[in-house]
């Protein structure tokens with residue numbers, strides 16, 4: 001025994017610098033990981049008897065958000081494009097939460113017809129809608145167009161959700177107090193709305209397009225909140241953090257091996273999907289937000305978005321443009 005202690009002591013003395021560097025690096029990485037994890041929704045609110053509709057709930061933070069809503073007792077409508085994947089996510093949610101009140105419905109946000117089909121189903125078959133979570137998103141894909149000819153990221157991230165929300169407003173009002181949660185991104189900070197070329201036909205750039213769509217999310221939430229004043233329907237937009245999900249699926253395959261390697265290491269310190277879902281859950285259930293509307297959140301706290309996202313004239317102009325693009329005018 002004495003021998004082992006001597007060997008350890010000798011090792012520590014001879015490698016003192018290396019061991020100190022390793023310990024400091026380890027503590028630093030743990031601290032960074034903890035900081036990246038962000039806030040946690042502490043609300044114990046129950047949702048028994050309430051209905052929640054979540055888009056893109058078959059994977060990523062949408063699935064974690066659906067899991068939490070189910071845990072709180074809600075009827076959860078998972079509005080998804082990939083139905084087999086959604087069935088398997090729904091089975092997992094039923095098993096883990098013991099809540100069997102989970103419904104999978106088809107929704108392809110790149111098709112206005114699909115959005116209309118879903119809203120028709122909900123209007124005709126559901127009694128109420130208490131929380132709508134516009135979560136689905138696509139990031140930095142090539143220059144693709146939706147079924148209706150809109151640039152894909154603007155079409156899916158903003159226009160599809162714009163039509164979905166507007167078509168369900170009457171139900172949300174009837175179920176008030178109710179909430180609309182819009183999952184945006186900090187990417188909006190460097191975004192702008194290209195009113196003169198909304199589909200970016202002149203000069204497509206996949207990042208410029210993603211930023212535009214995420215700025216559109218926040219402007220939409222802001223204008224919607226203004227239009228819903230006094231109805232009991234409140235609106236929240238948010239940045240969920242940087243999360244290990246499938247969102248990078250259109251980027252990774254085109255990167256050089258070394259970029260993929262660096263990204264894979266970074267993926268180990270970013271948020272897990274559960275951590276990434278916390279701000280969406282917070283906006284959906286936190287009691288202290290009942291009287292807040294039209295604001296922007298991150299890490300389960302109110303944050304100030306970029307100046308472009310506070311531009312009421314742009315929000316109104318985007319609303320009018322979106323109304324005519326989806327045929328609501």
Ligand SMILES: NC(=O)c1ccc[n+]([C@@H]2O[C@H](COP(=O)([O-])OP(=O)(O)OC[C@H]3O[C@@H](n4cnc5c(N)ncnc54)[C@H](OP(=O)(O)O)[C@@H]3O)[C@@H](O)[C@H]2O)c1
Nearest residue numbers: 056060061081082108109110136137185242243245246247
């Ligand atoms: N991950 C991050 O670091 C991060 C950061 C900031 C903001 N966000 C935002 O968080 C939200 C959720 O993303 P995530 O990270 O969880 O990504 P994800 O794992 O890729 O999940 C995205 C979800 O959106 C769905 N979706 C994509 N296109 C659709 C369409 N046309 N119609 C219907 N559903 C569609 C996907 O369905 P399929 O399975 O059928 O493709 C999937 O369920 C997005 O709005 C994203 O912009 C994420």
